[in-house]
Amino acid sequence: MLQLYANIKNRRIELGMTQSDLANKLGYADKSMIAKIESGKVDLSQSKIVAFADALNIKPSDLMGWEDISNNNIEPIKLSSSITIPVYGRVPAGVPIEAIESIDEYIDVPAEYAKGGKRLFGLKVKGDSMYPKYLDGDIIVVREESDCESGQDCVVYVNGYDATLKKVIKKQTTIILQPLNPEYEPIMYEYNDENHPVTIAGVVVEIRRKV
Template sequence: MLTKKQLDLLEFIHKRVQRDGVPPSFDEMKEALDLRSKSGIHRLITALEERGFIRRLAHRARAIEIVKLPDAMGGDAQAFTPRVIEGGAVERPHRARPVESVDAMELPVMGRIAAGVPIEAIEQVSHHVAVPGAMLSGSGQHYALEVRGDSMIEAGINDGDVVVIRETSTADNGDIVVALVQDQEATLKRFYRRNGMIELVAANPDYETRVLPDHMVRVQGRLVGLIRTY
């Protein structure tokens, strides 16, 4: 039996993982549940872990996987599968296409993306990676990028992980996007549009928010999934 706060937190984490492919940060959890400090979130996370609803991944900042859902959320341990997967790369020609395993696609890994100081824009295809078809949400093309840097660690995105991106030129406030700055530098950040300016926000307090004029930033895609590397 879960308390209301525990259930609220589990539902919030579940919705964010389903939407973004990564769990929310502790600050986002604290704000969503209207708590005054992160210590309350730590207690709720520990309680959910002890009851077997979530699992925290070792050596990964803010990395949480949902193991099962309670009946109140219409889930069961057999039916529920987290969208965060472990990865393995396979050399293939360039194009997303079905593979022999059930409901899976191979996506081209289009070089590296900076989760830190922006680096040179997306490079050529280096290899392919297989991802579940359910991760490829919405219409449009999908591709993968290897993450370099630690500015998104509180969103569960770590150096060396592979992110799955759906191509789009638009984004809502709070989305994690591939942003192209001045048509030269690509970076992975949370996106906010305010008063004609674009804010690219890191999920690491060591990095400052970048505030740029609207015309200097172009959205190249939105994060829909994450493949963790170990």
């Protein structure tokens, strides 16, 4: 995929466009986003690759750097497929994801996130307990899981309340919900504590920030 980002930069320069020019054509409010994309710091979905190709007056296949296979047996590189998932403002405990009706918006994400047929959903971050990695208003893409590895950032239910985002640390007899903001204290729970049950709702696979 790094070739894609180099091709975007080369084509933009070839057309005599500035990064601001391209940002305006694509509707990016933050002009520095083009610099981040050209340096490979931001992954592009299939729909975004097509949008860049249109803005740069080039075929998506050429922008991707596909090989000419007319005289050889090289297989073309395929764009990753994407799927559309809902983004929620809150995920109430005890309600299956598919049954939640308060959808804020829909976003496209790479289909490979849903490995093993896992359900995906988006959730808007609220508060600053996970600052600076996560900011209030960020959208996290979550793969629904009932368990996680120690150290993963997860959406969890505690005591039956709405889902919250925390780093999950697993010890031999306890589970720790670790905020990233040092102003907040970690909270420790015993496994199988019926009075303070902790349930994993899903694992974060991507952060999206509107700029």
